[in-house]
Amino acid sequence: MPFSHRMRQWHRFLSLAFTLAVIANIVAMMIPGSPQWIGFLALIPLLPLLATGIYLFLLPYRRRGSIARET
Template sequence: MSTQMWIRQIHRWLSMAFTLAVIANIVAMTMQVEAVWIGFLALVPLIPLLATGLYLFALPYRGRSNA
């Protein structure tokens, strides 16, 4: 599997983890749980999600010779 395919797969799994973290945050807020760490839980997958997303965004602009 090529590097691009690995990064796409990682990006997909990170997006699912981020979605679950946001849902957990919403549930905690509706239950009025005072746990700040639940709010920061979404940042864990968000930072690598940003990095992989920027890489995938830049791929078409790199040109065909490097892809």
């Protein structure tokens, strides 16, 4: 399995985790007296999601550059 395929799967998993963390944050904000640190739960998957997203965004440009060098 190529590295880019594994990176796409990891990015999908992180997006699911981020979505669940945001939903948990919204539910926690509705409950009075809930701890404030729950709002930071969404940041845990967000940082690696940003890194994998940048990689996947730049991947076609990297491939295009390697094809241009071969010809």
